[in-house]
Amino acid sequence: MTHTSEQSNFDLQPEDFGEDFVWGVSTAAYQIEGAHEAHGKGISIWDEFVTKKGTIFENQHGQITCDFYNKYKEDILLMKSMNIDHFRFSLSWSRILPDGTGKVNPQGIAFYNDVINFCLECGVTPWVTLYHWDLPQTLEDLGGWTNRKVLEWFEAYVKICSKHFGDRVKHWMVLNEPMVFTGAGYFLGVHAPGKKGLRNFIPAIHHAVLCQALGGRLLRKMVPGAIIGTTFSCSQITPRSNSKKDLKAADKADTLLNRLFIEPSLGLGYPDESIPVLRKIKKYEKPEDAQNSIFDFDFIGVQNYTREVVRHSYTVPYLRAKIVKASDRNVQTTLMDWEVYPPSIYEMLKKFNAYEGVKKILITENGAAFEDSLKDGKVNDLERTSYIQNYLKQVHKASSEGVKVSGYFVWTFTDNFEWAEGYYPRFGLVHINFKTLKRTIKASGKWYRDFLRKKEQKEVFKTKKTDVPIG
Ligand code: GAL
Numbered sequence: 001m002t003h004t005s006e007q008s009n010f011d012l013q014p015e016d017f018g019e020d021f022v023w024g025v026s027t028a029a030y031q032i033e034g035a036h037e038a039h040g041k042g043i044s045i046w047d048e049f050v051t052k053k054g055t056i057f058e059n060q061h062g063q064i065t066c067d068f069y070n071k072y073k074e075d076i077l078l079m080k081s082m083n084i085d086h087f088r089f090s091l092s093w094s095r096i097l098p099d100g101t102g103k104v105n106p107q108g109i110a111f112y113n114d115v116i117n118f119c120l121e122c123g124v125t126p127w128v129t130l131y132h133w134d135l136p137q138t139l140e141d142l143g144g145w146t147n148r149k150v151l152e153w154f155e156a157y158v159k160i161c162s163k164h165f166g167d168r169v170k171h172w173m174v175l176n177e178p179m180v181f182t183g184a185g186y187f188l189g190v191h192a193p194g195k196k197g198l199r200n201f202i203p204a205i206h207h208a209v210l211c212q213a214l215g216g217r218l219l220r221k222m223v224p225g226a227i228i229g230t231t232f233s234c235s236q237i238t239p240r241s242n243s244k245k246d247l248k249a250a251d252k253a254d255t256l257l258n259r260l261f262i263e264p265s266l267g268l269g270y271p272d273e274s275i276p277v278l279r280k281i282k283k284y285e286k287p288e289d290a291q292n293s294i295f296d297f298d299f300i301g302v303q304n305y306t307r308e309v310v311r312h313s314y315t316v317p318y319l320r321a322k323i324v325k326a327s328d329r330n331v332q333t334t335l336m337d338w339e340v341y342p343p344s345i346y347e348m349l350k351k352f353n354a355y356e357g358v359k360k361i362l363i364t365e366n367g368a369a370f371e372d373s374l375k376d377g378k379v380n381d382l383e384r385t386s387y388i389q390n391y392l393k394q395v396h397k398a399s400s401e402g403v404k405v406s407g408y409f410v411w412t413f414t415d416n417f418e419w420a421e422g423y424y425p426r427f428g429l430v431h432i433n434f435k436t437l438k439r440t441i442k443a444s445g446k447w448y449r450d451f452l453r454k455k456e457q458k459e460v461f462k463t464k465k466t467d468v469p470i471g
Contacts, residue, residue, distance in 0.1 A: 014451065017396060028089070030134045038069060043094060085124055090131070090176065093135065094135075131211075133181045145185075173230055240324055248320075250321070253319070267290075301362055301365075302362070303363070305334075335426075345395060346394035368383070369425030384444040415432040
């Protein structure tokens with residue numbers, strides 16, 4: 001059930017979040033680029049997964065999606081016209097290395113050079129994610145993330161990206177949400193590559209943890225002045241009741257969803273005291289691995305959308321925990337059946353900030369999918385605007401309590417291919433007609449534009465003032 005939310009009184013200004021606070025939008029290659037086999041691109045696990053009947057809503061796919069590959073100039077100009085100065089996007093590994101490793105595709109490099117150069121020309125800072133879930137299929141055929149060789153493959157890929165783009169790109173993120181791509185892709189089988197079970201999940205977790213740190217080390221070595229982060233999905237976990245069993249279930253869910261990937265990177269090891277089955281990771285560990293899982297990231301990307309209510313369940317092996325669906329709780333939801341629950345972002349900021357070793361946090365994704373409709377050239381998506389405003393209030397609250405949060409990226413710029421859900425959940429600030437590919441700024445996009453304009457105006461004023469010759 002989707003309820004209309006009330007308009008919020010939002011009187012914050014960008015500068016209330018701090019002078020250097022970064023405002024942007026986030027995207028991912030497979031979700032926006034299209035051109036799935038253009039100019040030497042190899043096949044990724046998502047190109048392959050979408051061809052299997054029944055995996056994606058109405059058997060949709062990202063072969064064209066927003067056609068960002070051909071329309072990147074239009075999109076970056078649109079972004080700029082909306083006062084958005086920071087653009088997070090990911091590189092498609094198989095566009096750069098069609099076979100995953102070995103020969104580089106010069107046309108793939110040229111495409112990303114064009115995107116990066118155009119961003120810089122327009123005064124938009126590129127924030128690049130190295131891996132947002134689209135592993136080259138040739139590597140998956142060799143076991144993908146379950147094969148320890150992924151460390152070598154990933155190393156070669158990161159080196160190529162650093163070498164070709166590191167002179168201009170200074171903001172990097174190593175992985176996007178390792179919990180989601182290992183959990184949905186290698187345990188539940190609902191995302192590419194569609195593998196299931198612990199025997200896939202356990203090695204995939206360990207190799208992702210190692211690559212997360214390895215990527216950080218390589219970037220630090222190869223890109224002078226790089227600001228390096230990695231991103232984590234996270235949700236506040238609320239036990240359904242205060243019974244001992246529900247509390248225990250909630251603790252396990254919190255460990256799995258919020259702690260599993262950050263703690264080894266901080267030198268805390270795997271949180272297996274709460275989920276003993278994680279001890280199976282030991283089978284894949286080499287003596288140097290605990291040390292090699294550590295990296296001192298310049299920032300942590302927190303990605304939050306909702307909270308989860310969790311209860312005890314006998315039927316779920318190992319975890320004995322189950323999520324109580326939002327639609328069964330009579331709460332305000334989005335089209336993903338995610339509860340709209342702004343305090344979750346505050347709780348997550350507090351939680352990640354409390355780790356010693358976390359230097360800085362950016363919200364690298366937050367946003368919502370609602371039933372948008374385009375009428376007379378307009379999308380009046382008031383629910384999205386108030387969602388963003390209410391989450392921002394919580395970010396501001398955390399910031400005013402001393403949490404080191406220094407950026408916010410809306411997920412996402414334009415409507416796009418939402419993985420297994422296909423095209424029905426629209427998350428964009430900009431509407432796309434997927435038949436004509438026409439872009440229309442939604443009311444939420446106009447609100448974001450006007451909100452950011454205040455910052456732009458202030459900056460123009462600042463430059464003007466300092467430009468005045470003295471004497
Ligand atoms: C994140 C993911 C994005 C996007 C978003 C909305 O988990 O990184 O690619 O799909 O969720 O569902």
